[in-house]
Amino acid sequence: MFSLNPSSGIPIYRQIVQQARFAIASGRVKPGDRLPSVRAIATQLGVNPMTVSKAYSTLQQAGVVVRHPGIGMVVSEAGADPASAIDADAQALVQVAKQLGLSRKELVERINKQWEEEWTDQTIPLRRSR
Amino acid sequence: MFSLNPSSGIPIYRQIVQQARFAIASGRVKPGDRLPSVRAIATQLGVNPMTVSKAYSTLQQAGVVVRHPGIGMVVSEAGADPASAIDADAQALVQVAKQLGLSRKELVERINKQWEEEWTDQTIPLRRSR
DNA sequence: TTAGGTGTATTAATTCGACTAGTACACTTG
DNA sequence: CAAGTGTACTAGTCGAATTAATACACCTAA
Numbered sequence: 001m002f003s004l005n006p007s008s009g010i011p012i013y014r015q016i017v018q019q020a021r022f023a024i025a026s027g028r029v030k031p032g033d034r035l036p037s038v039r040a041i042a043t044q045l046g047v048n049p050m051t052v053s054k055a056y057s058t059l060q061q062a063g064v065v066v067r068h069p070g071i072g073m074v075v076s077e078a079g080a081d082p083a084s085a086i087d088a089d090a091q092a093l094v095q096v097a098k099q100l101g102l103s104r105k106e107l108v109e110r111i112n113k114q115w116e117e118e119w120t121d122q123t124i125p126l127r128r129s130r
Numbered sequence: 131m132f133s134l135n136p137s138s139g140i141p142i143y144r145q146i147v148q149q150a151r152f153a154i155a156s157g158r159v160k161p162g163d164r165l166p167s168v169r170a171i172a173t174q175l176g177v178n179p180m181t182v183s184k185a186y187s188t189l190q191q192a193g194v195v196v197r198h199p200g201i202g203m204v205v206s207e208a209g210a211d212p213a214s215a216i217d218a219d220a221q222a223l224v225q226v227a228k229q230l231g232l233s234r235k236e237l238v239e240r241i242n243k244q245w246e247e248e249w250t251d252q253t254i255p256l257r258r259s260r
Numbered sequence: 261t262t263a264g265g266t267g268t269a270t271t272a273a274t275t276c277g278a279c280t281a282g283t284a285c286a287c288t289t290g
Numbered sequence: 291c292a293a294g295t296g297t298a299c300t301a302g303t304c305g306a307a308t309t310a311a312t313a314c315a316c317c318t319a320a
Contacts, residue, residue, distance in 0.1 A: 050269095
């Protein structure tokens with residue numbers, strides 16, 4: 001169920017989080033289902049159980065899974081909603097926007113604008129002009 | 131025009147960015163105006179010119195100022211718009227949302243919801259009785 | 261009860277990127 | 291050309307993030 005990409009540069013525990021999220025979002029794992037045990041994953045991937053535990057803690061904090069003592073991690077109802085995955089980021093953005101004195105409308109406008117703009121990758125325009 | 135708060139924990143170059151942004155947002159510095167030279171600020175604050183340069187590079191990347199070779203950094207027209215300050219964050223959020231398969235409408239809905247929710251600090255709803 | 265399963269608190273080692281500075285350079289202006 | 295502008299390169303430092311080792315608390319099922 002899980003696999004690692006060592007050359008990706010993405011931390012192990014985040015890879016696990018991503019794959020679990022995807023498995024849930026795609027319906028391959030449904031609410032009520034159990035995720036593999038910490039030790040099962042740790043053994044399969046050859047990593048420390050704590051690393052897997054950290055991934056699970058992250059998922060739990062996000063409300064994707066719930067810990068059932070003695071049983072394991074179970075996918076929650078709310079966790080199945082992909083939209084919940086962006087709540088943390090959305091909240092951060094809203095906070096910054098409010099801090100800048102933007103109105104709700106202005107923020108939404110900005111979001112829409114960004115949505116339209118395709119891959120113009122305006123993140124790395126370094127390059128000295130001239 | 132600039133001052134440092136060593137105990138704030140905020141990196142020097144970010145403090146400069148913040149103060150410059152505020153000076154512009156408040157109208158104390160208008161589009162077309164020149165910002166103090168790298169060396170002037172560096173001397174006044176007792177820091178390395180490169181540190182100030184990094185602040186200016188950040189502002190330039192954000193489109194707040196434009197470099198005029200041989201002259202210095204000049205406040206741009208678009209830079210005066212506070213909304214531009216959130217573009218980077220907005221783009222990041224949009225990218226994640228798209229990756230999760232959300233529609234534009236769903237994302238905006240989520241934003242609106244976050245906007246309403248006041249300081250209920252919903253970041254730690256853990257705890258499961260069971 | 262207890263053997264075997266679950267996740268995790270604590271601690272420590274390590275890695276890695278952010279931050280700052282020293283120096284030298286390219287460039288424009290007057 | 292002299293004096294001003296910002297910056298590329300390089301290097302050092304520091305702290306947070308990541309991973310692991312170990313021991314523990316808890317629950318389930320026989």
